[in-house]
Amino acid sequence: MAYTQKLIKTLRCKNQKIIGVLAKLVNTISSHGGDIGNVSTVSMGEFQNIRDITIIVNDEAHLNEIVAEIRKLSEVELEAVIDEVLEIHRGGKLTIQSTHPVTSIDDLRKVYTPGVASVCRLIKEDPHQADFYTTIPKTVALITNGSRVLGLGNLGPVASMPVMEGKAALFNQFSGLHMIPILVDTLDVDRLIDTVEAISCTFAAIHLEDIRTPDCFKVEDELTRRLKIPVMHDDQHGTATVALAALINACNMSDINLKTAKVGQIGLGAAGCAIADLIMKYSGNPVFGYDVNPLCYERLKAQGNIPIELKDLIKQCQVVVATTGSPGLIKPEWIQKGQVILALSNPYPEISIADAIGAGAAFASDGTRVNNLLGYPGIWKGVLESHATKMIPEMYIAAALAIVHHTPERELIPDPLDPMIHSAVAKAVAKAAIHGKVTKDREGRK
Numbered sequence: 549m550a551y552t553q554k555l556i557k558t559l560r561c562k563n564q565k566i567i568g569v570l571a572k573l574v575n576t577i578s579s580h581g582g583d584i585g586n587v588s589t590v591s592m593g594e595f596q597n598i599r600d601i602t603i604i605v606n607d608e609a610h611l612n613e614i615v616a617e618i619r620k621l622s623e624v625e626l627e628a629v630i631d632e633v634l635e636i637h638r639g640g641k642l643t644i645q646s647t648h649p650v651t652s653i654d655d656l657r658k659v660y661t662p663g664v665a666s667v668c669r670l671i672k673e674d675p676h677q678a679d680f681y682t683t684i685p686k687t688v689a690l691i692t693n694g695s696r697v698l699g700l701g702n703l704g705p706v707a708s709m710p711v712m713e714g715k716a717a718l719f720n721q722f723s724g725l726h727m728i729p730i731l732v733d734t735l736d737v738d739r740l741i742d743t744v745e746a747i748s749c750t751f752a753a754i755h756l757e758d759i760r761t762p763d764c765f766k767v768e769d770e771l772t773r774r775l776k777i778p779v780m781h782d783d784q785h786g787t788a789t790v791a792l793a794a795l796i797n798a799c800n801m802s803d804i805n806l807k808t809a810k811v812g813q814i815g816l817g818a819a820g821c822a823i824a825d826l827i828m829k830y831s832g833n834p835v836f837g838y839d840v841n842p843l844c845y846e847r848l849k850a851q852g853n854i855p856i857e858l859k860d861l862i863k864q865c866q867v868v869v870a871t872t873g874s875p876g877l878i879k880p881e882w883i884q885k886g887q888v889i890l891a892l893s894n895p896y897p898e899i900s901i902a903d904a905i906g907a908g909a910a911f912a913s914d915g916t917r918v919n920n921l922l923g924y925p926g927i928w929k930g931v932l933e934s935h936a937t938k939m940i941p942e943m944y945i946a947a948a949l950a951i952v953h954h955t956p957e958r959e960l961i962p963d964p965l966d967p968m969i970h971s972a973v974a975k976a977v978a979k980a981a982i983h984g985k986v987t988k989d990r991e992g993r994k
Contacts, residue, residue, distance in 0.1 A: 553699060553895070554605065554607075554895045555604070555607065555610075555611060556585075556602065556604055556633050557602070557603055557605065557611055557630065557632075558602045558631075559600070559602075559603060559618070559626060559628075559629060560590065560598065560600050560626070560628040560630060561573060561598070561600075561618070561627065562598050562624070562625040562627055563597050563598075563623060563624050564624075565592075565594070565595050565596055566623060569623045569624065570587075570597075570599070572621065572623070572624075573601070573618065573624050574587075574601070576618060576621060577603055577617075580614050580617055581606070581610065581614075582603040582604070582610075582614050583603060583604040583605075584601060584602070584603055585601075585603065585604065586600070586602045587599060587601050587602075588600045598627070600630070602632070615629065637710055640713055641713040641714060642716055642717055642729075646659075683726060684749075684751065685752045685932060686726055686752065687727070687750070687751050687752055688725065688726065688728070688751060688752065688932070689727075689728055689730050689744070689747070689748070689750065689751040689754050689755065690712050690715060690716055690719075690729045690730060690755050690757055691732060691744055691755065691757065691759075692705060692708050692711075692712060692729075692731060692732070692756070692757045692759060693731075693732045693733070693735060693758075694706070694707060694731065694758060695735060695758070695759055695760035695763065696760040696764075696783075696818075697711060697758045698758070699873055699893075699894075702735075702760065705731035705732060705733050706731060708731065709729060709731060711758065712729035712731070712757065713729060715729075715757065715924075718921055718925065719924065719925050719928070721925075722925035722926070722967060722970040723926070723929040723974070725928065727755065727928075728751070730744075732744070735763075737763045737766050740759075740763075740767055741766075741767055741774075744771055745771065745774050748771075751777065752777060752932050753777050753778045753779070753780070753931060754771060754775065754777065754778070754780070755780055755924070755928065756771075756779065756780065756781040756782065757781075757782050759781070759783075761818045764781050764784065764818050765818075765821075765847065767781070768780075772939075776937060777937065778931050778938050778939050779938075779939065780924075780927070780928075780939050781818065782920055783818045783819055784818045784819065784822035785822055785826075785939070786920040786923040786924045786927070787822060787823065787918075787920055788819070788822035788825070788826040788944060789826070789922075789923040789927065789944045790918050790922045790923050790948070790951065790961070791826075791869065791890070791918055792823070792826050792830060792944075793947075793948040793949070793951035793961060794890060794913070794917070794960050794961050795811075795827065795869065795890060796948065796949075796952045797952055797955050797960055797961065798867075798888045798890065798911045798913065798960060799867060801911055801958065802886070802888050802910040802911045803910075804866055804867065804888060806827070806830070806831060807830070807833070809831075809866040809867050810833075810865045810866050810867070811831070811833075811835045811867045811868075811869070812836045812838070812856070812861040812862065812865030812868045813827070813835050813837045813838075813853075813869050814837075814838050814868065814869065814870040814871070814877070814878070814898065815838075815839060815870055815872035815873070815874075815893075816838070816839035816848055817839075817844070819871045820837070820839070820869075820871040820872075821844070821847055821848065821851070823869055824837050824848065824851065825853070825941075826944055826945065827869075828851060828852060828853055829941045829945065830948075834852055834853045834854050835854070836853070836854050836855075836856040836861050836864065836865055837853050837854065837855055837856065837861075838856055838857065838858045838861050839872075840872075862878065862882045862887075863884065865887070866884075866886070867887070867888045868887060868888070868889050868890070869890045870889075870890070870892060870897070870898040871892050871893060873893045874893065874898060875893065875896035875897065875898065876898065876899070877898040877899070878891060878898045878899035879899075880899065880906065880907040881907065882907075883899075883904055883907035883908055883909050884908065885908035885909075886908070886909075886910045887908070887909045887910060888911045888912075889904045889909045889911070889912040890912070890918070891904070891912070891913075891914050892914065892915035893914075893915055894914065894915030894916060895916070897915060913960050917960055917961050918960075918961060919961075921964040922961065922969060922973075923947055923973065925974075926947060926950070926969070926970040926972070926973025926976075926977065927943070927944070927947050927974075927977050929970065929973075929974035929977075930943070930947075930973065930974040930975065930976065930977025930978040930979075930980075930981065931978075933974065933978055934977070934978035934979075934981040934982055934987045935988050935989065936981040936987050937987065940981075942980045942983070942984050943980045943981055943984070945980070946976040946977055946980035947973045947977050950969075950973045950975070950976035950977075951973065953972065954968065954969050
């Protein structure tokens with residue numbers, strides 16, 4: 549289900565230099581539902597100050613409402629509404645740079661012709677030498693056809709590129725490795741699979757992103773079967789990894805043992821099915837699942853989990869996770885006292901934190917904190933550094949437990965911008981891959 553994405557805008561305001569004017573401006577924005585972010589001073593004069601205020605609004609109509617209210621303030625002049633998101637994307641967010649700048653003819657002969665020929669012959673004779681003399685072992689393919697971009701639906705591959713660039717930029721920042729966006733212009737599942745297979749020799753791993761359900765299941769399953777390098781659909785397993793970590797932390801704060809609790813998963817799309825599957829593999833107990841589309845139950849049952857009606861799920865389960873994209877789906881009167889509720893649809897959850905807690909939940913959170921950034925950089929770094937040949941559930945569980953171990957007390961999840969988290973996840977995943985015997989040595993032996 550598609551929903552409206554919230555907007556981020558910056559308001560440049562010239563305020564009279566009178567005590568209380570800034571407070572009045574901030575109150576005007578917040579009282580009309582604007583979520584205030586950074587407030588920065590552009591300039592300070594003798595009689596006026598200019599400040600940039602970043603706000604998050606529901607849509608253009610909501611923005612216009614707030615702008616109209618600000619214009620009513622006699623002490624404030626709204627100079628501009630700035631779209632910093634567009635500005636930060638201008639020219640794209642990625643670059644490709646050489647590790648050896650060419651500054652002389654001698655350099656040229658070594659990095660290109662004629663010197664490069666000897667490296668090509670070496671790799672032809674022994675393909676495993678590519679691990680030492682190319683960027684292949686440090687590079688992940690980021691594959692999408694743009695058929696399910698965020699909550700916006702089928703935007704197509706080109707419109708998905710800003711998401712892919714952001715994903716790749718963050719991957720490089722937190723892993724030190726490379727992720728190359730590949731846009732595949734097809735909705736034909738077999739053609740998508742064949743295309744990825746044909747280019748797979750360029751990469752050490754395949755990261756699938758923003759591919760619609762149920763196509764994503766076939767794409768991942770078939771590529772995993774065909775390729776000798778690991779494949780991961782992040783909307784499934786990255787989400788499940790971080791959700792599992794959040795659930796363990798939420799249950800710990802609520803004195804609930806996730807391994808013995810009855811758990812319900814509402815919404816059985818890519819994320820929901822993967823969350824249910826990973827929770828079951830972690831706890832050893834079946835998860836109860838509900839979806840408006842009964843066709844989803846076949847995959848749920850194949851995992852060993854149990855279909856159930858929505859109201860029965862909420863009535864019976866101590867722990868409830870929702871990933872439906874349906875705001876307000878869970879009614880406050882359905883909440884059971886002492887439940888843990890993670891309504892992860894973002895930006896509009898199935899039930900608000902305030903409503904869930906007010907109705908008796910022991911703990912509630914939404915999708916604003918459960919960010920895949922906590923998972924995929926460290927997961928892939930651990931995979932590549934251990935030379936894993938495929939993904940196994942134990943690697944995702946290890947990643948989740950590493951996130952749990954590094955979560956500050958009384959927090960649901962750690963800061964995804966903390967480099968230590970990604971390092972810890974990488975080490976845990978590498979260890980799980982080695983223990984699970986899915987690695988090879990640098991000569992290609994298992």
